[in-house]
Amino acid sequence: GDSVTQMEGPVTLSEEAFLTINCTYTATGYPSLFWYVQYPGEGLQLLLKATKADDKGSNKGFEATYRKETTSFHLEKGSVQVSDSAVYFCALSDRGSARQLTFGSGTQLTVLP
């Protein structure tokens, strides 16, 4: 079945550091790929998405490129802020009969001032 493997956390960075959170997937079809963010005590918010190979999703300085050849969707940000501290989830949605999101295990990011 479909699966998402995410970089193990937690990740601790200083403010203005470069961020990469790795995400790879296994799917039978051509899934859509998502990054969701969960701030403390809140629900999941969509951060960005990409629906086909070589698409780049971007939002709030975060970017991720859909790489079909490496089945990856790594999240990057050039300069993190304290307010970026949260848990980040990579997820996929299969275009086939399955309707649900399959999530990775989540990566806790802490940004120190």
Added chain:
Amino acid sequence: DSGVTQTPKHLITATGQRVTLRCSPRSGDLSVYWYQQSLDQGLQFLIQYYNGEERAKGNILERFSAQQFPDLHSELNLSSLELGDSALYFCASSVKQGGGTDTQYFGPGTRLTVL
């Protein structure tokens, strides 16, 4: 604010009891999804409804059931509760039937604690 509402925010109950979690999707969204987030299992899909009909089932226990009403709100019923059912339960909604490019928007969740 995603536009998806869930009630209650917190629920504390005892083993063996039954509870109902409620979700109102975003205006215009026809699909509702339920997910469970626990420390040991992570985020898992439970069930999906589209315009009142069940469309997909995930790792949902037989003790759990759900329905979607004509006004499109949904309820998740959990019965014969066990300690291991303690988790955060999320509802999400999307416009269409789901899959592919359809984006799911999540509610704030209901935290269930079973004592």
